[in-house]
Amino acid sequence: MEIQNYCGTSRIAGCSFSVYPMADRFKEIILEALRTVDTSKVWIETDDVTTLVRGRIPHVFDVTSAIFLAAAKDGHHVVFNGTYSIGCPGDSTGDVYMAEDETKLNLPNVKDIKLETASKFSLYPLGGGNYMDTIYSQIGNMRSHGITVSKSHYSTRLDGNSIDVFEGLEHVFTETENSGSSHTVMTVTMSANSPSAKGGIK
Ligand SMILES: Cc1ncc(C[n+]2csc(CCO)c2C)c(N)n1
Numbered sequence: 001m002e003i004q005n006y007c008g009t010s011r012i013a014g015c016s017f018s019v020y021p022m023a024d025r026f027k028e029i030i031l032e033a034l035r036t037v038d039t040s041k042v043w044i045e046t047d048d049v050t051t052l053v054r055g056r057i058p059h060v061f062d063v064t065s066a067i068f069l070a071a072a073k074d075g076h077h078v079v080f081n082g083t084y085s086i087g088c089p090g091d092s093t094g095d096v097y098m099a100e101d102e103t104k105l106n107l108p109n110v111k112d113i114k115l116e117t118a119s120k121f122s123l124y125p126l127g128g129g130n131y132m133d134t135i136y137s138q139i140g141n142m143r144s145h146g147i148t149v150s151k152s153h154y155s156t157r158l159d160g161n162s163i164d165v166f167e168g169l170e171h172v173f174t175e176t177e178n179s180g181s182s183h184t185v186m187t188v189t190m191s192a193n194s195p196s197a198k199g200g201i202k
Helices: 026-036 057-072 131-143 162-178
Strands: 013-021 043-046 051-055 078-086 116-126 148-151 156-161 183-192
Touching: 013 026, 013 057, 026 057, 051 057, 057 078, 057 162, 057 183, 078 162, 116 131, 116 162, 131 148, 131 156, 131 162, 156 162, 162 183
Parallel strands: none
Antiparallel strands: 013 051, 013 078, 043 051, 078 183, 116 156, 116 183, 148 156
16 A cells, blocks of 8 residues: 655644643543543544544643643642644544534633643744744743743743643644644643742752
């Protein structure tokens, strides 16, 4: 069989992510978080390393943020690590999940959860010309979401309420996509309830 390497045109988005609860009950916390979130508007697959979610951008962010919040809301130290991608060559157009509307199913259940988080994110607008301009303007974009933004090497640090940070990141990702980047990748590491002092290890 001939193997084809082609670029789909559907603009299906996706995220490969894991949550790491630092607790004895980590297995139950992960599985419960995956079970309680409504995933009916995305394609989803979990294995022993990550969970993959694919569909429209709003639902990919709705599901990933709700799973993190479900795992972290009770106070356990939990880390989320995710790679968001859109325009990946080979992601097929045929997925039924692209027919869904943009109404988020989980946001009403998690929007009032207040959870202070520390994150680092990196944005990679692939296939566009002025990628540094796009990155700098999108880092500026995060500030307008009430997020504390600070410099780091290889990434940008974000301190703020979990849902607000996810909302800002969704905005950044969507705007980068709309700016004409043919393939966009964004990595996010988010930590909640860490016993470490902010920015340090004491
Ligand atoms: C979101 C998410 N998906 C999958 C894993 C991988 N994983 C590690 S332990 C465990 C439970 C026992 O099977 C699973 C599924 C993860 N950590 N987070």
